[in-house]
Amino acid sequence: MREEAATQPFPLADAPAPQELHFLSLAGARTVVTPGLAAVRHALADAHQQQRFLCVLGDAGVGKTFAVHTTALTCFPDAHLLLRLGARPGPADLRAHLHHALGLKGAPPTDPAATDSLIRRVLSAGPRIVVVDEADRMPDTCFEYLRFLHDDLPGGLCVVLIAGQRGERALRAQQMLHTRTAAWLTLLPIARDQLARIIFALHPLWHTVAPDHLWMLDGHFAHGSLRRWALLTHHVQRALATAGALHPDPGLLRQVIRRIDTSRRP
Template sequence: MRLAGPADRSCGEPPGIVPGVDPDLHFLHLDGARALYTSQVEAVLAGLERAAAAESMMCVSGPAGCGKTFAVHAALTTRCDLAAHHVPLRSNPGAEDIRTALHHTLAPDKPRPKDPLAADTAIRATLRTHLRVLVFDEAHQISDSGFEYIRYLYDDLDTRLCVVLIEGQKGHGALRRQQMLHSRTAAWLHLTALPPDEARHAVPALHPLWHNTPIQALESADARYARGNLRRWAALTDLALRVMARTGHTDADEAFLHRLIDRLDTTLAPRPRRP
């Protein structure tokens, strides 16, 4: 499946919708929100294709709310030929935690063998059947022993494995310090918020509330509050809908938007300058 991405659109055309991705997972349970094919999704999909073809690793980093996890989910949805597994981990997981999480992810209907060697044998046998993509979110929290266990599975000559590591903002640089990743990683991606020219068209596509809002009002709100961060736009949309339902207000104009923003925390790192 190939979706129209930013490179396929004119600057005045809204982003496409990613079918099969539940926006509810990413946008605050916001009723009516849509899963958008943004430049972040496009970048992650390109990186995923390189990593999967090489049966290698991909590392994705970026500030909170910029769409890292969403972009990975969306990219994997477009590559329905890949068997993807999102591995849930507790904070600061070690080798034993990852062993247990992998067993429950790959074989949810089977009890995990108590013996670590037997558990490893079962996991490796599963990873040898066909190419699998293992996704680890908040990967900067993985301990050294956890990374060593991932390396142990990856370096098995018979396993077919692509590993996607998503690094949170507070762990910036943590993956770069892992020497085991450097020779095994096909793509290092750092995602940023949407640039203004993309955000101005993404916001109306994100939710029907903004379909009739003047573009100047959206640009003003984006510059003051969201700065290309779709998670912040989801929060603003949710607040607007609740206020409208309570007060009967129907016009999402610039004055209304800025009254809402006055009630929100506008603190956010400045949008990075592009070279």
């Protein structure tokens, strides 16, 4: 009974994420309620209620962006504004992206004050969630602009800032976040004792693979990263199609790892 419970798949979300949110738009991928996704759901609901900032941190590939975007899209479908900024954004970029995300017609006015007036008017109509990925790349002027919007709106503004673990220092250096942030949430790689249950739920391809083989794959390649598991699943799907096989065997899995794990090559 203990072994059966250890391999019982994690639950799936009632509202699955759109396929394009999965890394590589992985065909057949399912939306697993991992500890990270559950934590983001709780934290985002709280930050949305308070209309405050939420900082989501973690190493590359642990599922930060997926968890935030999935939660925003499925739990707050009419409130979220996903901003995909460039490498070196400025306040003008934030204005332009907000203008577009809010569905305002035409190009943003050339006068920043006029643009801000339009943005504030729409934002004040109801609670919103502004999501900024790779937020640690923003300069101080962008943080100041988000502070301005948050403080200017009567009920505040929920802003989710996503950053890698190395970007935490950049976010914590922003004094304005210290009194406006509902939570600092760090997502972790998949724990070994949860690995088989999460990967079994992630994709049907892994249903016939024994837990010890999953642990081997994780130790040699994925290292608890959901992104790397999606990448591995994608390549195993292609290998199965080429071989005309239905289920992966240990030999095929080892071949796939050798082919895609460039970190082990000189």
